[in-house]
Amino acid sequence: MTQELRVTNYPQVLTDRPTHYCPGCHHGTAHRLVAEALTDLGLVENTILVGSIGCSVFIYNYLSLDAIESPHGRAPAVATGIKRARPDKIVFTYQGDGDLASIGMAEIMHCANRGENITTIFVNNTVYGMTGGQMAPTTLVGQKTTTSPSGRSQEDTGSAIRMTEIIASLGGVAYAERVAVNTIKNIKKAQKAVRKAFEYQVKGLGFSFVEVLATCPTNWHMTPLAANKRIETEMIPYFPLGTYKDVLAKEEK
Amino acid sequence: MPSRVEFREDRCKGCLLCTEVCPTGIIQQSSRFNQKGYKVVEITAEMMSECKGCAFCAMMCPDFVINVFKSESEKGGAA
Amino acid sequence: MSQPDRIFIKGNEAIARGALAAGAKCFFGYPITPQNDIPEFMSQAIVDAGGQFVQAESEVAAANMLLGAAACGIRSLTSSSSPGISLKQEALSYMAGSEVPGVIVNVSRGGPGLGDIGPSQADYFQSVKGGGHGDYKLLVLAPGTVQEAYDLTIKAFDLAFKYRNPVMILADAIIGQMKEPVVPWTPEHRDPNEGRTWGLVGAKDRAPRLVKSLFLEDGALAGQNLKLQAKYKRMQSEVDQELFLTDDAELIVVAFGSIGRIVKSTVRKLRAQGKKVGLVRPITLFPFPADVLLGLAKQGKRFITIEHNMGQMVEDVRLAIRTVADSDFYAQLPGTLPTPDDFEEPILKALEG
Structure with missing residues (x-):
């Protein structure tokens, strides 16, 4: 006698609601990784989500968590306030690259440096998605956007900021890792990283940070498949994947 | 039928990311459009028997479209 | 303690x-x-x-x-x-x-x-x-x-x-x-349960709470504004104000905060000279004591607003009494530190004006 078992098991905290994201956008995958980590660690009922401004502003529609919407770039400050007010809660921010690495640069740097015991999920797709694909601080040199129509010029606008490297250099950071979700192998690593980030918060080790390299097929003017390939061919070479800081790994050595 | 994949067609955005991660290459774009106008993916009935139940497609899908099922006797491998 | x-x-x-x-x-x-x-x-x-x-x-x-x-x-x-x-x-x-x-x-x-x-x-x-x-x-x-x-x-x-x-x-x-x-x-x-019904604490055994100011659905932002x-x-x-010697005053000085308190000394001094002046010191600036000012205006009193700026609250004073009266204004210039004496002349001028 054979009984059929379901292999896929979507966490309950992930609402059964179609997302507003474009075809092939990686936000949905990143949302799922967060949902899985919170569920596996049994944190769902104790977690407060701090949303940000950008395509993921509606994340509260997709994750069934107590949530607050923060002004553009200020999520780490809002999260600081929440964690100080409710130190027993799990607090995380979910931010894009325009939000975190441009208008919110001061907030993320100081939140990390203070070692606020929160987690930041940073989705880097190298453009301002929601506003129409403008140049972001993470836009690669040469990349065409609606505000760099001839391609980002290093002379005029500098080059793409590597956030995980910067964050890893700050004193209060317990864990900083860059991942991608373009292949099964990378998704599995990303799953572990997101889970670890929340585990470190549970352990009270300080600030944890996971950068997720992600596609924006619409604003890259690519098919989802071509955009997914670009992660491998252009983004990972400039934004190398891996662990940039891990306070526990250091202790083990 | 050892393994089986279900697509929630109304949720599929036709991005095709799942088609590239399937180790057996059985997922393909269908000729059907869903209500939102996306050309959805499918595994034809004759191809379904080749599914190994790895669920890579579901892991890759950004829209939680895919559910994968395995029969219990398969789970034990040779048993 | x-x-x-x-x-x-x-x-x-x-x-x-x-x-x-x-x-x-x-x-x-x-x-x-x-x-x-x-x-x-x-x-x-x-x-x-x-x-x-x-x-x-x-x-x-x-x-x-x-x-x-x-x-x-x-x-x-x-x-x-x-x-x-x-x-x-x-x-x-x-x-x-x-x-x-x-x-x-x-x-x-x-x-x-x-x-x-x-x-x-x-x-x-x-x-x-x-x-x-x-x-x-x-x-x-x-x-x-x-x-x-x-x-x-x-x-x-x-x-x-x-x-x-x-x-x-x-x-x-x-x-x-x-x-x-x-x-x-x-x-x-103090209510020990203050904030318990709406504050963010994690969605345990209830629907999630959402603190937001984005209202995109049709009519939602209109509803929120209403x-x-x-x-x-x-x-x-919640409106609150200090009234000082206003009952028989011919002239009401309207001043808030530190200036209100300094003007109070000026009013005392002028009263000692027999001048019929009084003070309204708004303690809540929003809500603004417009009704109190209008009531005084309807009694036929005149007004001067004194502020440590170039004229801001005076707009609300004028708005409050506009149907029956107007208010003079005296600016204590920014960057200066006033004494009660500084306000004597402008108040007397308004009283005699």
């Missing part, structure tokens, strides 16, 4: 102590003169009281930390001075829009721009007329003495939670830096 009957402290410290007496648990600040005594005092005192102190990276961040902490239903505050308050406006608009209670202290100084570090009341518009983007109101309380700074800070927290709205204490460098005796007190009754306006109307019942 036993409290001394009277302590001799600066207005800034009175505000900090008032916040602690009100049960504040989180303070977020940034250095700026003339309010530095508040974060300096809090850096130790609120921690001793089992709370949290954060010196933020900026005024912007401090105000957003307040947004976060207050969204959890925890009594929290930030303090600053005029240029810093300008930076906080973003978060204040979000707090008002998403109905988050919190206290913002403005020990105001001269402007525009960097201005000076001396007293000024040029933040009336910024405090009372919104300051940030969108149609919203802060409750604004303007202490005229150090004791009142203590008392109004306690009241500010009660009002913030009563209405789920940000409340501003609008002081100035005079109130903040001046030392006076204060009788400290602690409010007796809801806010109805709340601002309810706030009118």
